[in-house]
Amino acid sequence: MQTEYLVIGGGIAGTLISYELLLHNKSVMVIDDTTAVKASIVAGAILNPVNIKQWNVAKDYQQYIAAALDSYTSLQKLLNTPVISEVPIIAFDAPAKKEDILIQPFLHNITGRDAAMIKNTFATPYTAQKISPAFQIHTANLFSAWRKYLLAKNAFLDAHFEMEQLSIANGTVMYKHIHAEKIIFCEGAAAIQNPLFSHLPFTKNRGDALLIFIPGLPKKFIYHNGIRLIPTGNQLFWCGSNYTWNYTNLEPDTEWRKQTENTLKDLLNIPFIIKDHIVAERPTTAGQQPLMLLHDSLPAAMFNGLGTKGFLMGPLLAKSFAKKLVSK
Template sequence: MENNLTINHYQYLVIGGGLAGCLFAFQLYKNNKSFLMFDPNHNHTSSKIAAGMFNPISGKRMSINWKVNELLAELATTFKELEQQLNRCFIIHEPIQQIFGNNKEANDFGSRKEDENFKKFITDTPLCEPNLIAPNGCFEVGQGGWVDTRKFIESYTNFLLQNNKLLQEELTYEQLVQTEKNWQYKSNTFNCVICCDGYQAIHNSLLNWLPFKLCKGELLLIHCPGLNAKKIVKKGVYLVNLGNDLYKAGATYEWDNINENYTEKGKLFLIEKLESLLNLPFKVVEQYAGVRPTTRDRNAILGAHPQVKNFYIFNGLGTKGVLQAPFLARQLFEHIELQKDLDKEIDIKRFYSCYPTT
């Protein structure tokens, strides 16, 4: 019997169109590689609901991020290129004003601020934004800002769709088969698979041995007329000004009960934090919940599967997807195409010993 199935061949299959998948696809596009992405276009993925902030300094200990200068530089150039390509604005460079919650925080900062590396990113006596409760003062982090991640993901996936590089459907792993030379999925063949499926990797039999430690997060969209914050503000909760008196306020960090449902508990927690920050009334307009693909050592996971050939992972972006994804996407691309080493902190090899051998 005649087989009239047309087989399309691509160099890359990209599974997942969040920050990881889209920024890897951007590398492929720039370097003229043929590829096809699969993503079901769900509305509440981590990448779509994220506040999108990037901050060179993180955590209670106010540590400077790993490779911060390289990450910030790659983030800025990548989004500049994307903005030109798609003719839209995605990135907003804005200082982050950190308000001390109590005297101890102010004192801890006092002992930290003489550190030469830390000093490069901070201003220590800024004027606090008006209409905020800030009796203990604040400091400001420069070189921060936020990316409108939903706008970016929607614009980029639309672009891929128009260029026949995206199928808006979930890929079923049972139908992805490795042949002698290639990977095959339905009527398409590929040299290589890049798996960017976010937290759903825990349901993926090729990847569920990796030490993910997922973290659910909830956010509110609030309406707060009169606030007019010119900067990102943080005090137990952060506020990102979206314009038109609307702010994203987040977030919660929940390490148990991992699901995508928002809760009354999450909402009340965030409202309480907002009440200790804002001198103005506000209204909750919407609530979101998502799951951050966080790992046990809090670092991303990139590189080749220990046994399955031509199968790569780009995951574990955790709480810092925006800052890390552009740099890591290029690093993974150059690892595959130019055999450059991955940084050991994010190389999947650190977990090869976890791979079940039986």
């Protein structure tokens, strides 16, 4: 089987780069191990204009959001499934005076029924403000629809890629029955073991999230009070998360779960039930720099290190990296 680009990984990085390459009329084959944990599925996956801790606008937000809206709405249309929704964020603990005037257009007072709902539902003494527009990416929909789309083009293989089976000779990539012009690694945190890019400053960390059933909480908002509550359907809310740098396994962190449960008991005046506890590794780098690299001497590349704003930054980075790849 012949393809121009062999893409390893079907998280947000592999999805966006394969999409952009198709837009350039290139052929792709994506290999993804769908049994492995994807950071992209465990993620909160929101596009938030405001850094809530610092109360300033996320760096280069306007550039990133323009590309993100373009990619996610185009994918939504192409795949005919909900991929992106506008969901305002209710943020507590807003300082009375915001130093950064650029933030003002995104902040709105909460009035009327919404103010009453917040007063009745939350026990926090803090002032709440609405951040809008903000967006949520429906990751499960996106990845399964993209997989189906590629399968229909005979461009997806659900398998574990084995590096020992890869050979690159005379500028051609060979993997089992697949011959490709280039291989692009989008393996998320697994890239730390990639021998072709062994010099990179990966600093992976792990994050936990809970799935919580909160029947009385309106699902038209995301709620942020240190932890985030993000509606995922059927009155379930994604709740997270933490950053753990020293760890030996991906078992659920029971201590964090207990703390989070206590935080929620203090925060909410309404009942909730924890339904699930999920964990994944974030592929990050020293200095939080995304990686869009071409190998020095081989027809190989890497798109990784998307970090904590992967869903916001990914589309613009994928567009510019795809342009670079096709121009080589």
